[in-house]
Amino acid sequence: MADKGEYAILVIEDNPGDFALVEEFLLEQIEAPIISYAPNFNEAKNILSVKTNHFDIILLDLSLPDKTGIPLIQEIIEICLGRPVIVLTGYSDLTFGVKSLSLGISDYILKDDLTSLVLYKSIVYSIERRKIVLALETSEKRARSFAKQLNNILEEERSRIAREIHDEFGQQLSGLKMSLSALKRSTSVKSTMESLITAMVDDVDHSIQSLRRIANELRPVIIDKLGLLAAIEWLVSEFEKRTGITSRLYMDLNRSAIDKTLEINIFRICQEALTNITKHAKATMVNIRIENNNGVLSIKIIDNGVGIKPDILHNPLSMGLLNMKERANLIGAELNISSAPQQGTIIEFIVNINGEKNIDSRRSFSDQDRS
Ligand SMILES: Nc1ncnc2c1ncn2[C@@H]1O[C@H](COP(=O)(O)OP(=O)(O)OP(=O)(O)O)[C@@H](O)[C@H]1O
Ligand SMILES: [Mg+2]
Structure with a gap:
């Protein structure tokens, strides 16, 4: 039973006989395909520039009169903006096939191997694969944006904690140090207490330095200033x-x-x-x-x-x-x-x-x- 899906297909093929065969194969498997035809690269380029998002799939013959091979693939991939491209070719060179896949085409079919079922399967797989890739890209974008937000929140939080440590505890400890120094200077303090107060001032000094170090590690002031x-x-x-x-x-x-x-x-x-x-x-x-x-x-x-x-x-x-x-x-x-x-x-x-x-x-x- 023919597929009832509405597939918009652009066939880029200079040989009318080959195009007729592809059209026949498409009609065998798909009930009402919307087929557009370009006999050369320039015409394909014009069609694609007007109907950029129209096509579900592009079938590309590799030897066109105005462009062939790798440069043709590269240009078509560029103007197709992610639409799946299936290459149909007479070349049986496997290395070339692998290379063209690495350039971003979805599939590479030898014309000698072409049957309506092979073509149909390749079209359906390519379209489905593209949907999966798009879904993955979207979810990766979401995850990345989430990670970005988390990272910003983390940095803001570190910055806030560093400020509070510095401003709150830092000020309090500095105040304590001043009071202790004043106490030490006061005439009413017994000399036996003096060494104890000196030790306390040193301890407070150490604490102030530790606080500064911790605050700086959390968020170096210097980077903001x-x-x-x-x-x-x-x-x-x-x-x-x-x-x-x-x-x-x-x-x-x-x-x-x-x-x-x-x-x-x-x-x-x-x-x-x-x-x-x-x-x-x-x-x-x-x-x-x-x-x-x-x-x-x-x-x-x-x-x-x-x-x-x-x-x-x-x-x-x-x-x-x-x-x-x-x-x-x-x-x-x-x-x-x-x-x-x-x-x-x-x-x-x-x-x-x-x-x-x-x-x-x-x-x-x-x-x-x-x-
Ligand atoms: N410059 C380096 N020279 C030698 N080994 C390194 C160096 N950098 C990282 N490593 C090795 O790589 C491992 C992983 O580094 P990583 O920074 O991920 O973890 P960590 O430093 O052990 O722990 P964490 O960073 O989570 O506190 C280290 O445990 C260490 O064995
Ligand atoms: Mg580490």
Whole structure:
């Protein structure tokens, strides 16, 4: 029984005999197909530009008078905007078939193998596959937007907690320290109490420093006040102080107005990479290179440590590496981690900050190249 579906089909075929055969096959399986016909590439292009979303499927002969082979596939794929394309061809070259599939066509059928059933199956599978791909893309978009929102909420929450720790407890402890100092100076305090009060002032000082450190780790004030570059400088110098690992920072970029979400995610990726070096790498040297190529930032963090074990590298289950990848995804960055045993690790990510206007064309740090 013929399929009653309303399939809009564009057949791009220069040979009238082949077109007649395809039409016959279509009519055998589909009750009322809506068939359009283009005898060459240019006409197909015109039809597709007017009726962009009209067709459910495109059947494409690979040797047209005005275009053939791979360039023909590439152009048709581009103008079809995701509609499934089935190639019908006389070439029996399998490598070519595989290559054309990798270019994005849905199926590749040899004209010698063509029957009405083969064609019908291919059409139905291609249309269904496209629906599944579209549904997957939509759900991936939703998941990504959800992850983005969660990430923003997390960062805002960290920022709020950091502010409260700093403003509330910080102020209270500073007040306490001042009171203790005043008490120490007061004439009525016995000298035996003085050393106790000095110890209390020291304790309060330590607490203030711990609070500052915790608040800064939650959300570095510097990133909000001075931006990404200053924050990375601070991060690297803190890392060097804390670990004693020789760290070279090279930044070749302008102080640009970068979107805050981008800045904080780039910072967090660098922060995790340096934390990992502290915890796992046993490195003696770290190189951080940040370069700007017309608004495309390339950030490399290179250590000379023990390297990440291949099984962990290819299948990370712990949060750090996964988070880095997720953050990179959120900001549309490409993140590559390469590592080999005893040969150190390179974390590289490339992110487009284009569209952000430069507010200062000078280099931001005079000693960018400390190498
Ligand atoms: N620079 C590095 N050098 C050597 N090994 C590394 C390096 N970075 C990561 N690793 C290895 O990769 C593993 C996974 O790193 P990841 O950051 O995901 O987890 P973690 O640091 O162990 O824990 P978490 O980040 O969740 O606190 C680490 O346990 C470590 O074995
Ligand atoms: Mg980690």
